[in-house]
Amino acid sequence: xxxxxxxxxxxxxxxxxxxxxxxxxxxxxxxxxxxxxxxxxxxxxxxxxxxxxxxxxxxxxxxxxxxxxxxxxxxxxxxxxxxxxxxxxxxxxxxxxxxxxxxxxxxxxxxxxxxxxxxxxxxxxxxxxxxxxxxxxxxxxxxxxxxxxxxxxxxxxxxxxxxxxxxxxxxxxxxxxxxxxxxxxxxxxxxxxxxxxxxxxxxxxxxxxxxxxxxxxxxxxxxxxxxxxxxxxxxxxxxxxxxxxxxxxxxxxxxxxxxxxxxxxxxxxxxxxxxxxxxxxxxxxxxxxxxxxxxxxxxxxxxxxxxxxxxxxxxxxxxxxxxxxxxxxxxxxxxxxxxxxxxxxxxxxxxxxxxxxxxxxxxxxxxxxxxxxxxxxxxxxxxxxxxxxxxxxxxxxxxxxxxxxxxxxxxxxxxxxxxxxxxxxxxxxxxxxxxxxxxxxxxxxxxxxxxxxxxxxxxxxxxxxxxxxxxxxxxxxxxxxxxxxxxxxxxxxxxxxxxxxxxxxxxxxxxxxxxxxxxxxxxxxxxxxxxxxxxxxxxxxxxxxxxxxxxxxxxxxxxxxxxxxxxxxxxxxxxxxxxxxxxxxxxxxxxxxxxxxxxxxxxxxxxxxxxxxxxxxxxxxxxxxxxxxxxxxxxxxxxxxxxxxxxxxxxxxxxxxxxxxxxxxxxxxxxxxxxxxxxxxxxxxxxxxxxxxxxxxxxxxxxxxxxxxxxxxxxx
Amino acid sequence: xxxxxxxxxxxxxxxxxxxxxxxxxxxxxxxxxxxxxxxxxxxxxxxxxxxxxxxxxxxxxxxxxxxxxxxxxxxxxxxxxxxxxxxxxxxxx
Numbered sequence: 001x002x003x004x005x006x007x008x009x010x011x012x013x014x015x016x017x018x019x020x021x022x023x024x025x026x027x028x029x030x031x032x033x034x035x036x037x038x039x040x041x042x043x044x045x046x047x048x049x050x051x052x053x054x055x056x057x058x059x060x061x062x063x064x065x066x067x068x069x070x071x072x073x074x075x076x077x078x079x080x081x082x083x084x085x086x087x088x089x090x091x092x093x094x095x096x097x098x099x100x101x102x103x104x105x106x107x108x109x110x111x112x113x114x115x116x117x118x119x120x121x122x123x124x125x126x127x128x129x130x131x132x133x134x135x136x137x138x139x140x141x142x143x144x145x146x147x148x149x150x151x152x153x154x155x156x157x158x159x160x161x162x163x164x165x166x167x168x169x170x171x172x173x174x175x176x177x178x179x180x181x182x183x184x185x186x187x188x189x190x191x192x193x194x195x196x197x198x199x200x201x202x203x204x205x206x207x208x209x210x211x212x213x214x215x216x217x218x219x220x221x222x223x224x225x226x227x228x229x230x231x232x233x234x235x236x237x238x239x240x241x242x243x244x245x246x247x248x249x250x251x252x253x254x255x256x257x258x259x260x261x262x263x264x265x266x267x268x269x270x271x272x273x274x275x276x277x278x279x280x281x282x283x284x285x286x287x288x289x290x291x292x293x294x295x296x297x298x299x300x301x302x303x304x305x306x307x308x309x310x311x312x313x314x315x316x317x318x319x320x321x322x323x324x325x326x327x328x329x330x331x332x333x334x335x336x337x338x339x340x341x342x343x344x345x346x347x348x349x350x351x352x353x354x355x356x357x358x359x360x361x362x363x364x365x366x367x368x369x370x371x372x373x374x375x376x377x378x379x380x381x382x383x384x385x386x387x388x389x390x391x392x393x394x395x396x397x398x399x400x401x402x403x404x405x406x407x408x409x410x411x412x413x414x415x416x417x418x419x420x421x422x423x424x425x426x427x428x429x430x431x432x433x434x435x436x437x438x439x440x441x442x443x444x445x446x447x448x449x450x451x452x453x454x455x456x457x458x459x460x461x462x463x464x465x466x467x468x469x470x471x472x473x474x475x476x477x478x479x480x481x482x483x484x485x486x487x488x489x490x491x492x493x494x495x496x497x498x499x500x501x502x503x504x505x506x507x508x509x510x511x512x513x514x515x516x517x518x519x520x521x522x523x524x525x526x527x528x529x530x531x532x533x534x535x536x537x538x539x540x541x542x543x544x545x546x547x548x549x550x551x552x553x554x555x556x557x558x559x560x561x562x563x564x565x566x567x568x569x570x571x572x573x574x575x576x577x578x579x580x581x582x583x584x585x586x587x588x589x590x591x592x593x594x595x596x597x598x599x600x601x602x603x604x605x606x607x608x609x610x611x612x613x614x615x616x617x618x619x620x621x622x623x624x625x626x627x628x629x630x631x632x633x634x635x636x637x638x639x640x641x642x643x644x645x646x647x648x649x650x651x652x653x654x655x656x657x658x659x660x661x662x663x664x665x666x667x668x669x670x671x672x673x674x675x676x677x678x679x680x681x682x683x684x685x686x687x688x689x690x691x692x693x694x695x696x697x698x699x700x701x702x703x704x705x706x707x708x709x710x711x712x713x714x715x716x
Numbered sequence: 717x718x719x720x721x722x723x724x725x726x727x728x729x730x731x732x733x734x735x736x737x738x739x740x741x742x743x744x745x746x747x748x749x750x751x752x753x754x755x756x757x758x759x760x761x762x763x764x765x766x767x768x769x770x771x772x773x774x775x776x777x778x779x780x781x782x783x784x785x786x787x788x789x790x791x792x793x794x795x796x797x798x799x800x801x802x803x804x805x806x807x808x809x
Contacts, residue, residue: 348745433752
């Protein structure tokens with residue numbers, strides 16, 4: 001098998017000549033390519049690599065990322081095996097490469113291997129001792145070890161280190177490194193093992209590598225390391241004093257034994273013992289902090305982190321609370337057993353008062369929720385028009401953060417910079433000119449809330465279809481008969497509410513933020529399909545999309561699939577690039593780069609296709625009546641597939657084959673969405689609200705008139 | 717019996733408000749405007765308090781419990797030092 005050895009370098013002149021010389025000495029019967037990726041060294045590392053005859057890729061320091069750069073190197077290389085070293089890891093002996101590569105076997109799904117790190121002479125005893133013991137734990141008898149399942153108990157079978165590793169190209173192509181600030185190797189091993197690959201430990205493929213740093217630098221490295229472990233594997237270091245004390249004492253005792261075995265003076269031994277105590281105690285502290293970096297102020301994280309980054313790359317899995325099996329539905333009783341709290345008396349100025357107060361009763365939210373994004377976008381625009389808003393979270397199951405201040409911060413940071421406060425307790429209710437229910441569950445608490453001029457229903461999906469035959473389905477349907485005037489997020493939905501439930505329903509058109517979603521200076525590829533996949537939202541039919549993409553990749557193996565929209569990487573069998581929940585700017589870049597977009601909507605069309613269209617990206621959606629109603633059934637601006645994975649795959653396949661069709665679709669679609677702004681949507685909603693307020697006054701007025709006429713008649 | 721045209725004729729005071737009715741309506745409009753302003757202020761105040769309380773709530777710190785416990789003098793002193801630093805450090809409010 002041909003081999004590419006990748007060495008990312010930044011100011012590595014101190015070790016690079018020794019490393020490259022050691023590579024030259026390797027005895028292996030394979031074609032070997034050495035690829036050095038230099039990210040802005042100022043010490044002549046690039047010159048050393050070039051002189052040595054290594055292939056050199058130079059990137060700017062800003063473009064470096066542990067995962068990103070290794071993916072780049074793998075893309076630019078040709079070896080069937082890709083070996084990763086760091087610039088300060090020098091292979092030990094001339095059989096290192098042969099030993100490292102030997103366990104790899106595509107047919108047995110052994111896709112990655114790693115070897116031990118040996119301490120350099122002069123390394124601190126606590127580092128040297130730990131390194132030796134740690135790697136010895138993987139294979140006490142010195143045999144090659146193969147792991148296929150992850151077990152975090154020592155020796156950790158999920159451990160993998162790009163200081164000294166080898167990966168089969170087929171394995172890398174299937175999994176790729178995540179673009180994370182650190183611990184990309186741990187994340188890769190977990191992803192690969194989750195995809196069915198096995199991992200080998202090659203005990204005879206050692207490199208000499210040990211980091212000996214000043215104390216504070218060590219501690220900041222630990223901070224980053226444990227922060228990475230938390231993000232990649234959910235590992236959280238303990239803060240229990242007794243457990244920490246026990247662990248520190250055990251480590252220090254081991255160090256003292258190790259130091260005793262060396263020929264050192266008594267003073268030297270004493271000094272190293274004290275340093276050992278400081279080292280392990282400090283590590284416990286920084287490990288605990290690193291594991292909890294997402295709860296620390298960003299400024300403090302930047303100070304503690306050697307990488308200097310404050311934002312976590314992904315949401316830490318351990319913070320996501322598991323929702324209860326079923327939310328308590330006692331609040332439904334309020335509608336079934338008690339009369340509606342009366343509306344506040346209308347007055348003649350209700351509709352033409354310049355500034356109104358809108359109360360939004362919303363379900364709990366999670367980052368990435370398109371429905372909440374729409375609500376908060378409208379609320380923000382109402383605030384910009386001088387209205388005020390308040391946000392009322394109805395969370396009977398306490399599935400969200402459960403704390404108003406935390407919910408408020410998440411809203412402002414991940415959705416929209418609202419001035420409104422977030423309330424999580426209806427006992428604080430202070431009335432509103434207009435109170436909106438925004439999901440079927442919220443229509444029930446609104447029933448009992450008083451002091452409103454108008455109660456209305458902001459309907460974005462046909463929510464009974466979220467459920468099979470169930471109490472939830474019936475209760476969701478019943479909300480359309482509660483008498484709230486509805487403002488529905490499509491003509492189809494408004495007609496459905498009117499025709500099936502006799503509801504008073506207006507419609508509004510979902511908007512597009514055309515300042516963000518527009519043509520950008522990003523080259524468009526001809527092999528990339530992006531898929532909005534949100535397994536946590538069943539109406540998105542994510543599994544159908546995955547089947548379609550699996551079929552597409554089977555037909556067109558070179559297709560690049562990018563999956564986004566949810567926090568967890570989906571376990572799918574085809575190679576894909578997982579982007580998680582993306583911010584609007586990154587999404588716009590992605591839409592400009594991609595070839596086709598796939599969105600599936602089964603309960604109303606979503607905002608996503610319009611955002612893709614605004615970026616010139618041809619879209620495939622399914623032939624759902626709401627989609628046909630929004631975009632027309634003649635496929636002038638969108639490709640409509642049957643609600644079937646094979647049909648979706650056919651449409652995508654045909655689209656990828658036909659650049660002219662893609663161009664036509666993109667041009668027409670961009671024109672189609674050009675006037676669909678959120679301002680226009682807010683106009684429609686505000687117009688409905690003002691009309692309903694007028695109608696409220698008119699009803700009272702005409703009632704008063706007829707009462708007055710009756711009294712007059714009686715008098716005569 | 718009144719004829720149909722008489723029945724649909726609005727009472728004079730409801731058709732075009734004048735005098736006392738107009739004044740009452742103006743007062744009502746003003747009161748409702750004030751009410752909307754109060755609601756807006758309450759919501760904005762809530763948002764301000766939420767911004768201030770974020771880290772305390774995020775970390776689950778019960779300041780009441782802390783300030784009534786044995787550490788109270790130490791915490792008070794630490795808080796005073798922090799406030800002093802916050803006041804004198806450049807660029808801080």
